[in-house]
Amino acid sequence: MSERLRLMAVHAHPDDESSKGAATMVRYVSEGAEVLVVTLTGGEAGSILNPAMDRPEILENIAEVRRKEMDAARQILGVRQEFSGFVDSGLPEGDPLPPLPDGCFAVQPLDVASEPLVRSVRSFRPHVMLTYDEQGGYPHPDHIMTHKVSVEAFEAAGDPERYPGTGEPWQPLKLYYHVSFTRERFEVIAAMLEERGLENPYAEWIERMKDREPPKWEITTRVRCDEHFETRDRALIAHATQIDPNGFWFAVPMDIQREAWPTEDYHLARSVIDTEVPEDDLFAGIRETVRA
Numbered sequence: 001m002s003e004r005l006r007l008m009a010v011h012a013h014p015d016d017e018s019s020k021g022a023a024t025m026v027r028y029v030s031e032g033a034e035v036l037v038v039t040l041t042g043g044e045a046g047s048i049l050n051p052a053m054d055r056p057e058i059l060e061n062i063a064e065v066r067r068k069e070m071d072a073a074r075q076i077l078g079v080r081q082e083f084s085g086f087v088d089s090g091l092p093e094g095d096p097l098p099p100l101p102d103g104c105f106a107v108q109p110l111d112v113a114s115e116p117l118v119r120s121v122r123s124f125r126p127h128v129m130l131t132y133d134e135q136g137g138y139p140h141p142d143h144i145m146t147h148k149v150s151v152e153a154f155e156a157a158g159d160p161e162r163y164p165g166t167g168e169p170w171q172p173l174k175l176y177y178h179v180s181f182t183r184e185r186f187e188v189i190a191a192m193l194e195e196r197g198l199e200n201p202y203a204e205w206i207e208r209m210k211d212r213e214p215p216k217w218e219i220t221t222r223v224r225c226d227e228h229f230e231t232r233d234r235a236l237i238a239h240a241t242q243i244d245p246n247g248f249w250f251a252v253p254m255d256i257q258r259e260a261w262p263t264e265d266y267h268l269a270r271s272v273i274d275t276e277v278p279e280d281d282l283f284a285g286i287r288e289t290v291r292a
Helices: 022-030 056-060 062-077 110-124 141-156 183-195 203-209 226-238 254-260
Strands: 006-011 034-041 080-086 128-131 174-178 221-224 263-271
Touching (some): 006 110, 006 141, 022 221, 022 226, 034 062, 034 110, 034 141, 056 062, 062 226, 110 141, 128 141, 141 174, 183 203, 183 254, 226 254
Parallel strands (some): 006 034, 006 128, 034 080, 128 174
Antiparallel strands (some): 221 263
């Protein structure tokens, strides 16, 4: 009998799991894989981005509210989830940028920030890990630190000499970066909207992206998961403080999303097994080798 495949998605804040790779996770859960989301901070410093939730009692209890939102999203996605216990660093603004708060996640020494994730890897024993690239997907200090600790955990969890006292060693087989918001994707969707005479909600975003450097990491792996886009959206909406259900994320008709870009996309950053790219499966090269 084959062992169940295991996927771990490492994220900085509650809601990140629903905006990056959510439909992929739902697909693999539907196929019988075990999926664990590790959320490194509690999102305590997050702003309220949904006007309907911008109320004093919500802001006063934002940490508790975001935990409840995360639990609701977890149930919708059908995944397991755990918090690592670090404090949200917030997104510094100003010129010059202010220092990050004392004790927050992004200022922790690498070994301190990585130890809980190493413990989670050794406990859950994922075959595949998902995380952000070294720019964090976007330059939020917690996202950048999430990249660092994910790489550290991937490389250290299988070494019995490192992080003693955090469980039996386990070496994940593949590490992927999300390649979620490419200009190409938005342009393909925009072209289909234009063909159908519909307004393009991404026009301003595409224009801003023209001045940005192209993504450093090529897409090596495209996971088809369009039949799970609606579940992804329900999980996003569960993060009610962060997501306006009448907002930008949901402006494109679902049939156009599915037809224009039916995949979620990744870059294979590290692999300790042989696999050939391009791939259409995060477990490519693993399914055939995993045995109970």
